Amino acid sequence: MVQNRWVAWAAFVVAVVALLVSGYLSGFGTLPLLGVHEAVFAYTSFTAFVLVSGVLFARKFVEPSPDPLDERVTAIVPTYEDAAVLHHSVESLATADHPVDVVVVCEPDDPEGRETAEGFAEEYATVEVLVNPRPGSKAGGVNAAVERADTDYFGVFDADQSIRSGFFDEVTGHLRADDVVQARFVPRPDGHVESLAYDEFTLFGHCFRQLLYALTGFRMATSKALVFSRDAIDTVGGYDPEMVSEDYDFAHRCYLNRVDVKMRYTTVVDEEAAHTLRDWWGQRKRWMTGNTQVLHRLLTELPENADDHRYYLSLAVGVMSVGGAAFLVSLVPKALVLIELGKPHVAVLPLVAIYLVALGVRLADDRDLGAWFVLTPLVLPFFSLITTKAIAEYCFDFEGEWFAVEKGAGDGETAKGD
Known part of the structure; x- marks a missing residue:
């Protein structure tokens, strides 16, 4: 329904504004145990997350192949x-x-x-x-x-x-x-x-x-x-x-x-x-x-093995995958906080980490950089906005309609979505 779609859009805008405002305001707070501003902690911890993830990912790029199966x-x-x-x-x-x-x-x-x-x-x-x-x-x-x-x-x-x-x-x-x-x-x-x-x-x-x-x-x-x-x-x-x-x-x-x-x-x-x-x-x-x-x-819908710890870990994975992606947009206004605090160099750290990881994978895959490689960090807030919109639509306007992605010479791959 058209009305539901407008509600979903309104929910999306409100959520994005709330994330941006809360991200900015919370950035000035001081963490009691660490004695640093929340914006500094957020950017340094996210940088560490990217680098550690990159190292773990790099380790998977060298792996022998076991003897193949002869089965059809x-x-x-x-x-x-x-x-x-x-x-x-x-x-x-x-x-x-x-x-x-x-x-x-x-x-x-x-x-x-x-x-x-x-x-x-x-x-x-x-x-x-x-x-x-x-x-x-x-x-x-x-x-x-x-x-x-x-x-x-x-x-x-x-x-x-x-x-x-x-x-x-x-x-x-x-x-x-x-x-x-x-x-x-x-x-x-x-x-x-x-x-x-x-x-x-x-x-x-x-x-x-x-x-x-x-x-x-x-x-x-x-x-x-x-x-x-x-x-x-x-x-x-x-x-x-x-x-x-x-x-x-x-x-x-x-x-x-x-x-x-x-x-x-x-x-x-x-x-x-x-x-x-x-x-x-x-x-x-x-x-x-x-x-x-x-x-x-x-x-x-609790599965039959709901008492198994795997259910709770599976639930945690779902929360982190969806909620974490949506929350990324709140990091953007913290860059302004760091500038106001006189620590703009901290705002550069995640960018350097992202470039290093993306460059490393491109080299491993033997891919050219291309002029648009410089825009790579922008995919993070972009994906965060997509996730926030998806959550809003699922809550207020979910009908499972089809979306066509153009492929080849104008032919499309259909996928449920909008």
Whole structure:
């Protein structure tokens, strides 16, 4: 409803103003035990958080690969209006140096995507097409493909993702000790907005989660660039079609059900980035809306193992992931406080830390910097605003409507959100 949308916008504006004002006013306070201004503590502690996270992340970049499994893998590629980019996933999977069956899950109202997928099925004997028996649900399509397959190991990939040579040899060996293996997927930084999206995902999607992983044992298992066993998907119960971010919900249920997830950062999968700021905003807001929905479920629907300490840690992860991202915008006005206190050099510390981490990952990935690299720190308040908007919309205007992200030559990836 239009009225609800205006309420959501008003709630967003009020929340942002409150965060900015409280961040500024609280910055002048003096912490009793430390004897320093809150703004100084906030900026130095955040700098330490970024650097420690960066060091933990860097340690994951050197990791040997165990001997691969010889088992055949069913690679599932859900697609909707992705005809222009479907070749990225299908061709790289169909020509992989490992026995792989490729199942492209098409939507019944996407004739162009289905025609493209059927063309690949004619070209490659290992490719087949499945029309999604639960239209409009990526989760339902993946679940259906798993149920139909006769293999014990699976992979899920987005239509615009492309694996590199040796992908399955690098990841499948870990399935001997773990139930799920998550490869590192990154946007292709082939433009200005795309470059910022790459750095934003480096920071929020990977780096900033390292302390959380180290302290809780929680691991993010998504619905793309993921390899898992049948036992794992059966234990968790598949992906939930009712959740906007079915992957974030899946990660929490893996954790709650003690399904072991291995993060494989040295194995990189490239994917299409958002090409405009509008698409970047809409795509990220969809993700954070889904994360808020998962947090709501954790708060209101106690699982059977609610007495297990993992439930409370899972709840803490949800609060920190959503609340922490929204709270970041309150750091911005503290820079003004530091200037007024005559300590502008402290305000520079987080910027230096962010540049160092982002630069290190780019060098490790052999990516060019580009002119827009200088704007990398801005992705933090930008993402914080997105999260705040997502929370406001979930509370006042959540209807699960679709948002289209332009990919390839004008074809879009649909995602629930606005």
